[in-house]
Amino acid sequence: MVSMELWNHCENPYPFVPAEVLDAADSVRASLPNKYCDPQTAARLYDEIWEEYRLCDDIGLNIVTNEHHSGINNLWAASPVITGIVASMTSKVRILTLGTLVTVRPDPVRVATEFATIDVISKGRLDIGFVKSGATEMVSGNANPMHIREREWEAIDLIEKSLTTHDGPFSWEGKFFTHPHVNVWPRPYQSPRPDFWAATSDLPTCAELGRRGFVNTLLFGGYERTRKAYDAYKQARVVAGLPKVGEDRFSYMAFCYVGDTDEEAMRIGQKIPWFLTVSIKSSPQFSKFQPGAVAPEMAPAAWRGGASKRPTDLSVASLIAQGQMFCGNPDTVAKQIKEFRERVGGVGRIIMMTRQGLVTHAQAMNSFNLAAKEVLPQLQDLPAIDDSSIAVAAE
Amino acid sequence: MRIELETLRRGSGRPILVLHGVNPVSPSAPFLDPLSKHGEVIAPSHPGFGASPMPADFETIYDLVNLYQDVIDDLPDNDVTLIGLGFGGWLAAEVAITRPAKLSRLVLADPVGIKIGGREDRDIAHFFNSHPAELTKRAWHDPSKRPPGCYGLGWQAGIDDTMTDAEMVSLARNWDSLCLYSWTPHMYNPRLKPWLRRIAVPTLVLWGESDGIVTPDYGRAYAGLIPGAQFETIPAAGHHPELEQPAAFVDRVVRFIGTGAKS
Numbered sequence: 001m002v003s004m005e006l007w008n009h010c011e012n013p014y015p016f017v018p019a020e021v022l023d024a025a026d027s028v029r030a031s032l033p034n035k036y037c038d039p040q041t042a043a044r045l046y047d048e049i050w051e052e053y054r055l056c057d058d059i060g061l062n063i064v065t066n067e068h069h070s071g072i073n074n075l076w077a078a079s080p081v082i083t084g085i086v087a088s089m090t091s092k093v094r095i096l097t098l099g100t101l102v103t104v105r106p107d108p109v110r111v112a113t114e115f116a117t118i119d120v121i122s123k124g125r126l127d128i129g130f131v132k133s134g135a136t137e138m139v140s141g142n143a144n145p146m147h148i149r150e151r152e153w154e155a156i157d158l159i160e161k162s163l164t165t166h167d168g169p170f171s172w173e174g175k176f177f178t179h180p181h182v183n184v185w186p187r188p189y190q191s192p193r194p195d196f197w198a199a200t201s202d203l204p205t206c207a208e209l210g211r212r213g214f215v216n217t218l219l220f221g222g223y224e225r226t227r228k229a230y231d232a233y234k235q236a237r238v239v240a241g242l243p244k245v246g247e248d249r250f251s252y253m254a255f256c257y258v259g260d261t262d263e264e265a266m267r268i269g270q271k272i273p274w275f276l277t278v279s280i281k282s283s284p285q286f287s288k289f290q291p292g293a294v295a296p297e298m299a300p301a302a303w304r305g306g307a308s309k310r311p312t313d314l315s316v317a318s319l320i321a322q323g324q325m326f327c328g329n330p331d332t333v334a335k336q337i338k339e340f341r342e343r344v345g346g347v348g349r350i351i352m353m354t355r356q357g358l359v360t361h362a363q364a365m366n367s368f369n370l371a372a373k374e375v376l377p378q379l380q381d382l383p384a385i386d387d388s389s390i391a392v393a394a395e
Numbered sequence: 396m397r398i399e400l401e402t403l404r405r406g407s408g409r410p411i412l413v414l415h416g417v418n419p420v421s422p423s424a425p426f427l428d429p430l431s432k433h434g435e436v437i438a439p440s441h442p443g444f445g446a447s448p449m450p451a452d453f454e455t456i457y458d459l460v461n462l463y464q465d466v467i468d469d470l471p472d473n474d475v476t477l478i479g480l481g482f483g484g485w486l487a488a489e490v491a492i493t494r495p496a497k498l499s500r501l502v503l504a505d506p507v508g509i510k511i512g513g514r515e516d517r518d519i520a521h522f523f524n525s526h527p528a529e530l531t532k533r534a535w536h537d538p539s540k541r542p543p544g545c546y547g548l549g550w551q552a553g554i555d556d557t558m559t560d561a562e563m564v565s566l567a568r569n570w571d572s573l574c575l576y577s578w579t580p581h582m583y584n585p586r587l588k589p590w591l592r593r594i595a596v597p598t599l600v601l602w603g604e605s606d607g608i609v610t611p612d613y614g615r616a617y618a619g620l621i622p623g624a625q626f627e628t629i630p631a632a633g634h635h636p637e638l639e640q641p642a643a644f645v646d647r648v649v650r651f652i653g654t655g656a657k658s
Contacts, residue, residue: 026526139524144578146571283526289551291523291574299567300560 002247004348004379006371007096008056009064009253010355012049012075015274016041026283029071030136042075048361050089055365057090059372064096064351069140073279080114087122095122098129098199102155103148104141109179112162116188124189129197130156134293136286145292151176163193197251201229207236217251217351223323226252227344234390247348252340255325256352258370262328266316269327273314274357330374337379346385398462400439401446406431409474413438414463416481418569419445423544426641433649434476439466443572445565456576456584460489467495476652478502480637482573482582489584492593501598502648505606505634507582511616519582520608523574527551533607534634547635548608591620598624599651603632603639
């Protein structure tokens with residue numbers, strides 16, 4: 001039997017910049033001047049979301065923090081600061097940082113120190129997620145966008161060794177990072193280390209996550225891409241002779257709104273795709289023309305028509321149909337999640353992007369209450385999914 | 396270790412080695428034929444550009460500088476003129492401070508590579524973070540005069556339906572490689588400026604009068620750091636005077652080559 005988990009992912013968006021400013025701007029990330037971010041409004045937003053997190057801690061929704069910089073989509077720019085606060089204000093639920101952008105941080109040892117500290121403060125409730133990032137983050141973080149996947153893996157390896165070495169100091173002289181004297185204090189609360197996650201749908205990367213046993217999470221992958229990603233993970237384990245893993249190794253993030261009725265949920269849920277319609281507008285030099293953004297052989301397709309993986313129909317009904325949104329009354333949402341789980345071959349951890357776009361604090365609180373009290377119980381003790389075809393395919 | 400370089404050659408005689416800027420020298424570049432009447436123009440594509448493979452262990456400008464010292468050492472002639480264009484001008488200056496034995500003359504056209512102004516002055520317009528329209532405005536005196544098949548800064552704004560897939564793949568590859576070599580510090584080496592005094596060959600610094608990527612004032616300061624360097628501007632040209640004013644560019648270079656041979 002399988003019991004699923006629900007996680008709350010809020011990016012703390014800032015949807016208060018006048019539309020005419022956003023329309024006139026080339027990019028709403030990286031280059032939008034911070035005069036458009038009112039600190040008093042930002043302070044109110046932080047307070048509201050702390051309240052949402054306290055509620056999540058009480059009702060059993062785990063919490064995801066993340067990190068983006070210099071834009072209207074996200075006020076979690078200093079992710080370790082935010083995650084440390086969440087660790088201190090909660091006492092029961094797990095906390096996933098998804099994540100500090102290691103590709104823009106010059107010293108992974110410092111990142112490991114931050115993670116270890118948060119793990120101790122939370123008394124072992126931290127999970128550590130890695131995201132490759134790219135685009136505007138490279139600009140805001142002044143990080144060379146070339147070779148970031150390779151740089152990310154070296155950062156992950158160094159962080160892992162920093163968290164698991166207890167008889168140091170040790171020396172690291174890698175391609176991207178050097179540190180002659182690594183000795184992280186405090187060491188993490190969990191042993192051997194907090195669980196690692198990574199967000200990707202890139203199939204070779206999914207395979208590597210499989211070999212390493214990381215949790216593989218996808219963002220808005222929809223049915224087909226998500227299934228392929230999880231299959232790549234499972235096949236890589238079969239090929240490597242590694243044991244089968246449980247559904248807790250698979251995670252999926254979607255837009256989510258749980259309402260008292262389907263009608264209410266659909267109405268409020270329509271405020272969420274602001275994330276796609278407004279908050280990711282970026283200049284061509286920060287997107288399709290950024291070095292490394294697309295492999296050169298893919299450039300003609302990307303530059304001619306745009307090779308966006310984004311859904312083109314952003315109605316709630318369409319997003320639900322594509323498996324990119326769970327939305328409705330509690331029974332409807334539970335049914336959608338169960339169907340998604342079956343169609344992708346099993347997934348144990350659903351990350352809900354709910355307080356997004358123009359969704360208000362009160363609306364988010366209502367959705368969280370319904371998710372925890374009326375959806376989550378329907379996702380417990382589910383029959384296992386037969387994925388024996390994976391082993392056959394790998395052979 | 397053998398490193399393959401796609402190399403364009405035109406003409407014959409004493410070698411004129413051209414190090415390109417953001418994109419390799421196009422076979423249709425209008426300065427090639429007139430310049431090749433005065434020597435053999437040799438224009439390799441840097442590793443990772445054009446059809447030159449990117450060696451697995453190439454990472455920084457240091458790799459290019461050492462590579463081009465090898466290239467100069469391997470030329471059969473001992474009277475080499477080195478021309479560097481834009482980003483290639485930075486490379487050429489780096490190579491010249493190592494004093495290659497066969498190097499006779501140096502021409503830098505709108506080079507980047509050094510920091511002149513204060514810490515809050517942007518000496519070099521950002522190649523990667525600027526909008527293509529902004530780069531086009533800054534890089535060209537008159538973008539409509541860009542020779543067909545030749546791409547300089549702001550090349551993204553020139554993408555249209557007539558461009559072939561192969562051209563796009565090549566431009567993407569060039570852009571990636573340029574970024575690898577030059578993202579940070581953006582387009583300069585903080586250690587180069589104090590060593591420009593080591594350049595020991597006659598040097599001509601040419602500058603497009605309308606260059607808004609690196610201004611003529613930056614050029615004057617650059618030239619002032621190279622012992623005995625001449626500084627000349629080319630009217631009605633931006634960051635790529637060899638493309639916008641090929642006749643004037645070649646005229647200045649040829650006049651310079653005719654003088655100041657290595658003793």
